[in-house]
Amino acid sequence: MPKDKKTIKNTSSQQLIVPFRLHMRVSCELNGEIFIISIVQNTTSPFEPGFVCTCKEKSTEISSSASTAITTLYQEIFGKRTEYSGPAIMGFYNDQIIERLLQDVTFFPIYIKIQSFLVVVSNIGYSKNNGCRGAGNGFTSSILTKFQKKHSFVSQRIENNTCILRIYHESNIVAQFEDETPTNVWKKSGINKKFDGIDLFGITHSSVQTILQNPPKNNILRICTVDEWNNFEILQQAFDRHIKSRKTGKTALLDNWQSLFIDWLSQKSTIIQIPKALQNIYPVDYQIHHKELCAWKAMLIACGCTNVTPFEKKESNIEFWSRAMDPSADKETLLNLYNAGLICLKNNSPIIIDKSMNFWKSFKSALDNNRRGIDGKIRILSIIAENFRYNDLREKLQV
Incomplete structure (x- = not known):
C-alpha cells in the first residue's frame, strides 16, 4: 500500500487536499480484529494532527502519522512486519468519506x-x-524555518492592517515582530535575509495573486451584518446553516433563539458574554455541549460578530463577543481592564474585584483610550456597569 499522503490524486490527475478532522474516528477489520484510528490533539507538535490506534484494549502513543499508528499496533499484536497506509485505512480513497x-x-x-x-x-x-500586493486583514500563512538555531514554526498574519510574525518553538511563542509590510516585518526578524518578506508570506505567488486580484463581491463566510439582524429571514439562513444543519444538541428546544440577537441589539453595550448569553435561550439547567458552543460561535462570525476576549482559553472558558462594526475599541477596553486586574475570573464568571479609587482611575483611563464609538456615543461595558449605580458611573467617570 502507498505511504502516507495528505493529498490524493483523483481521476483528473489533480491533487485533492483532504482535511484531518479533529476527533474523527475510523474502524476497520484487519486479520479478524477491529482496529480504530482516532485523530487527536498532538501534544508534542500542536500544529499537526495526532493519531492513536486502538485494538483489543491496547492503544498506541500519539503519533504524527496514521500509517505509523496502525502499523505499530498491528505488528505488536500479530508479530508480523506487515505495513498499512493510514490514509487508505481511514477511507481517504472513499468518495463518500471524502x-x-x-x-x-x-x-x-x-x-x-x-x-x-x-x-x-x-x-x-x-x-x-x-x-501588501492586495493582501489584507485575515491573510494567514505559515512557514518552517530556523530561528535561534532551532527548527521553528512561523505564523504569518495580517491583523488590524499590521503584518505580524509569531515564531514558535514547539507550542511556545519565542518571538513576535510587527510592521506595516511583509517585507519590513521579515527584516525585523533578522533571518532569511536573502528573501523578500512578501515572497515568504506567499503573497506574490501566481495562485495567490489570482485570488487577490479577483476578490469576491460578497464574503462567503459572512451571511449578514449587524444592520441586517432585524431581517429574520437572513438570520434564519445563518441558524439553519450553522446550528440546525449540524444537529447539535436539542435544537428543537430553541424556539426563541432570535431573542439572542434582539436583546443584544437593544442593550447599550455592544458586548455579550458567551456562554452566559446563550444560556438565556435554552431551558433552565440545560447543559450546552462543546459542539453546540462551536456551532454558535461560527454563527456569530457569520452574523458579523467578533471575539474580543482579552485572555487565553486556558484561563477561562468564558468569552466576550462584540457586535461593533469596528471591534478594536471594545477589544482594547477589555484588554486594559484585564491587564489592570479589574476583571477577575472566578468560577467562570467575570467579576469586578475592586471598587476603590484604583478601579475608577484604571476604568477612566481605559475609557479615555476608547472615548467614543463610530456613532459618537460613549458606551459603558454592561458587564461592569451592572455592578454600579448610574450616579456612581456619572460622578466617577464624568460621562
Missing part, C-alpha cells in the same frame, strides 16, 4: 515551494495596500 470531510470547507490551503521552504497559505484577506 465528500463528508470536505463539507463546509470554504477554502483549501495553497502550498508554495520557495527553494527549500514550504509556505502554506491557509486564509485569504483583501486590501488595497500596495505594500
Whole structure:
C-alpha cells in the first residue's frame, strides 16, 4: 500500500487536499480484529494532527502519522512486519468519506515551494495596500524555518492592517515582530535575509495573486451584518446553516433563539458574554455541549460578530463577543481592564474585584483610550456597569 499522503490524486490527475478532522474516528477489520484510528490533539507538535490506534484494549502513543499508528499496533499484536497506509485505512480513497470531510470547507490551503521552504497559505484577506500586493486583514500563512538555531514554526498574519510574525518553538511563542509590510516585518526578524518578506508570506505567488486580484463581491463566510439582524429571514439562513444543519444538541428546544440577537441589539453595550448569553435561550439547567458552543460561535462570525476576549482559553472558558462594526475599541477596553486586574475570573464568571479609587482611575483611563464609538456615543461595558449605580458611573467617570 502507498505511504502516507495528505493529498490524493483523483481521476483528473489533480491533487485533492483532504482535511484531518479533529476527533474523527475510523474502524476497520484487519486479520479478524477491529482496529480504530482516532485523530487527536498532538501534544508534542500542536500544529499537526495526532493519531492513536486502538485494538483489543491496547492503544498506541500519539503519533504524527496514521500509517505509523496502525502499523505499530498491528505488528505488536500479530508479530508480523506487515505495513498499512493510514490514509487508505481511514477511507481517504472513499468518495463518500471524502465528500463528508470536505463539507463546509470554504477554502483549501495553497502550498508554495520557495527553494527549500514550504509556505502554506491557509486564509485569504483583501486590501488595497500596495505594500501588501492586495493582501489584507485575515491573510494567514505559515512557514518552517530556523530561528535561534532551532527548527521553528512561523505564523504569518495580517491583523488590524499590521503584518505580524509569531515564531514558535514547539507550542511556545519565542518571538513576535510587527510592521506595516511583509517585507519590513521579515527584516525585523533578522533571518532569511536573502528573501523578500512578501515572497515568504506567499503573497506574490501566481495562485495567490489570482485570488487577490479577483476578490469576491460578497464574503462567503459572512451571511449578514449587524444592520441586517432585524431581517429574520437572513438570520434564519445563518441558524439553519450553522446550528440546525449540524444537529447539535436539542435544537428543537430553541424556539426563541432570535431573542439572542434582539436583546443584544437593544442593550447599550455592544458586548455579550458567551456562554452566559446563550444560556438565556435554552431551558433552565440545560447543559450546552462543546459542539453546540462551536456551532454558535461560527454563527456569530457569520452574523458579523467578533471575539474580543482579552485572555487565553486556558484561563477561562468564558468569552466576550462584540457586535461593533469596528471591534478594536471594545477589544482594547477589555484588554486594559484585564491587564489592570479589574476583571477577575472566578468560577467562570467575570467579576469586578475592586471598587476603590484604583478601579475608577484604571476604568477612566481605559475609557479615555476608547472615548467614543463610530456613532459618537460613549458606551459603558454592561458587564461592569451592572455592578454600579448610574450616579456612581456619572460622578466617577464624568460621562
